[in-house]
Amino acid sequence: AACKKGFKEYLNAEDPDVICLQETKANQPMAFLVSKKQYPFQYWHCSKTKKGYAGTAVFSKIKPVSVAYGLGTTGLDTEGRVITLEFGSFHFVACYVPNAGEKLVRLERRMEWDVRMSEFLTGLEASKPVVYAGDLNVAHHEVDLARPDTNKRSAGFTVEERGGFTALLSGGKDSRVDTFRSIYPDARAEGYTYFGYRANCREKSVGWRLDYFVVSQPLMQRVADVIVRNECYGASDHVPIVLYLKKAEGDDAITPAKDTPDQEAPVDDESAQDSLPAVDSADTEST
Numbered sequence: 246a247a248c249k250k251g252f253k254e255y256l257n258a259e260d261p262d263v264i265c266l267q268e269t270k271a272n273q274p275m276a277f278l279v280s281k282k283q284y285p286f287q288y289w290h291c292s293k294t295k296k297g298y299a300g301t302a303v304f305s306k307i308k309p310v311s312v313a314y315g316l317g318t319t320g321l322d323t324e325g326r327v328i329t330l331e332f333g334s335f336h337f338v339a340c341y342v343p344n345a346g347e348k349l350v351r352l353e354r355r356m357e358w359d360v361r362m363s364e365f366l367t368g369l370e371a372s373k374p375v376v377y378a379g380d381l382n383v384a385h386h387e388v389d390l391a392r393p394d395t396n397k398r399s400a401g402f403t404v405e406e407r408g409g410f411t412a413l414l415s416g417g418k419d420s421r422v423d424t425f426r427s428i429y430p431d432a433r434a435e436g437y438t439y440f441g442y443r444a445n446c447r448e449k450s451v452g453w454r455l456d457y458f459v460v461s462q463p464l465m466q467r468v469a470d471v472i473v474r475n476e477c478y479g480a481s482d483h484v485p486i487v488l489y490l491k492k493a494e495g496d497d498a499i500t501p502a503k504d505t506p507d508q509e510a511p512v513d514d515e516s517a518q519d520s521l522p523a524v525d526s527a528d529t530e531s532t
Contacts, residue, residue, distance in 0.1 A: 247480040248278065255477050256283075259487065262306045265328070265339035267380040267483075269300035274508075279304050288508050290314045290325035299324040301379070303339045307332060307497050312508065316365045321358060329369070333496045335464060336369045340379040345400035352405060355382075359409035363416040366461075370417050374461035376490070377421070380439075380483065381457045383410045385423065388433050389454040401455060419462035424488065425454075425471040436473055439483050447478055458488040467491040 256264065256279065264284070269275075274289040281287070284304035292298045309330040315322030330337045340362070345352040362377075369375050383406045387393035396402045414421045425436060437452025446452060458471055469489040478484050 250480040251477075252480040253279075255474075255480065255485065259474075259485070261487065263330075263337065264304050265337075265378055266302045267300075267339075267341035269302050269325075270297045271300050271302070272296050274302075278302075288312055288328050288330070290328050292323065292325045294323045299326055299341060301325055301328050301339055301341050303328045303330060303337075305330065309337075316361050318361045318365075321361060327365075331373070334493045335373050335461075336375045338366065338369070338375060338377045338379075340377065340381065342380065342382040344382050345403065345406060347400070349398065349400060349403065352400075352403065356405055356409055359406075359413055363413045366413070366421070367417050370419075370461050374464040375421075375459075376464065376488070377459040378457065378488070380455055381410070381459075382455055383407060384453045384455060385410050385426070388431075389426075389436065391434070391437070391451045391453070401453065414459065417461060421459050421461055422465045422468075424458045424460055424465070424468050425473070425486070427465065428468070428471055435475060437475065437484075438473055438486055440478070442482055456483060456486050458486065464490075467493060 264279075269289070269291070271289060271291050273291060274287070279287065284306055286305040286308055288303045288305075290301045292300055309332055311331040313329045313331075314325075315327050324343070326341045326343065328339045330339075342362075343351060343355050343358055345355045366375050366377060382401050384390040384393075384396075384402045385407055390396060390402060393402065397404075400406075414423060425432070429436060434450045434452065436454045437450070438454050438456040440447040440452045444451070458468075460468060467490050469491055470487075471489070472487045474485040474487060476484075
């Protein structure tokens with residue numbers, strides 16, 4: 246559906262080195278979505294428990310050193326929510342965090358996810374710093390949504406979820422940084438990345454900031470900018486966000502296009518430029 250609403254036009258205009266998608270709802274890799282000449286390295290993680298649900302994908306012009314799927318945690322790796330690409334100087338973790346659900350029926354599972362993800366990032370940080378990107382399904386502070394007073398017990402803004410994200414940022418050897426909020430501490434509506442389709446939320450600027458680039462503290466010195474493409478709306482109820490990361494020694498150049506197969510997580514598995522932009526987008530409503 247996103248392809249009919251401008252996704253490909255946006256991708257061609259932005260032309261990032263790496264793009265990650267959340268809530269693909271794909272049951273298998275979609276070879277038609279993005280050209281292999283444009284992005285030779287394509288990785289999909291699809292839900293194994295429910296068709297047309299959740300799922301993530303990452304497309305890259307740069308050949309990763311390695312690729313891994315999931316958190317390696319029993320019970321949390323069946324919905325296709327995490328893909329990790331190791332590059333020369335950092336790990337890139339593309340993630341679609343579970344929503345706490347209507348009436349917070351999945352809040353306990355969500356809280357376990359935050360703990361396990363922080364542990365997972367800490368493990369990666371033992372070798373290289375991390376870029377943790379995607380729909381993280383939390384508005385961390387009151388400034389991160391239009392109507393905080395009426396959403397205290399709404400999924401994505403509960404004190405438990407906000408505290409879980411605070412703990413994740415505080416974790417690791419050197420802590421982690423919410424890049425957008427670090428650069429733009431006072432931004433409000435211009436930082437919203439999600440607008441519900443109901444009640445003309447987009448037109449009324451009734452939004453939430455749910456999508457992030459979080460980096461290990463040592464990597465923050467390489468962050469040139471983070472931009473919310475808030476005029477690129479229509480292909481999804483989320484808008485893209487873009488991270489500009491200064492190139493470092495050890496980063497590989499963009500690999501020339503060649504035929505490479507789509508890669509998907511196993512079924513039993515619970516730029517040559519001055520900066521490396523990576524785009525985070527989502528295809529459908531956050532669930």
